[in-house]
Amino acid sequence: MQHMAERLLGRFDSLFLLICKLAMVGMMLATSIDAIGRYLFNAPLQGGYEMTSLYFMVVLCFLGIAPTYAAGGHIRLDILRGPLSRLPYRLSERINIVLAGAVFAAITWYSGAEALHKIEARTTSFGAIAFPLYLSFVWVPLGSGAMTLRLMVEFIWPQSHTATEDPL
Secondary structure, three states: OHHHHHHHHHHHHHHHHHHHHHHHHHHHHHHHHHHHHHHHOOOOOOOHHHHHHHHHHHHHHHHOHHHHHHOOOOOOOOOOHHHHOOOHHHHHHHHHHHHHHHHHHHHHHHHHHHHHHHHHHOOEOOOOOOOEHHHHHHHHHHHHHHHHHHHHHHHHOOOOOOOOOOOO
16 A cells, blocks of 8 residues: 555656656746847847746745655754654654644645635736736645645655765
8 A cells, every 4th residue: 555655646746846847947948038038139038037936936846845855855854863763653753744744734725725716716917918827826736735645645654764965
């Protein structure tokens, strides 16, 4: 059961990382085209800033959370790791997982409700280009939901997330 859950979450992680990579490329292209157009042709890319801030950054931030956590890439405080590791059943890690899981579940719930509201209203931005803002709200519950699922699996089958390199 653990391997099936890990495999399924791994597929979501791979998909989310691919979307993050595409968002990064899109962000680089939008910024480069805007800069070239602005300084060489005096014609900046219309909506480049909005695309970057409303779509690309949201995708990068939220869809990258769960894969980064799975890879052990988040910053961790190890000050009390030694004494707390002696507690049975990885109790301190599980308490942290429950607290983080509650936060991410709440973010998923409320941002999902907000995304549904924005989709129903077909919310758009003001300006020269009316961007469909409701598409931007989808990424927060997707990323937070994936992190919630990742934490649920981690609670049931705890794994050690130790750094691969010693910083000192």
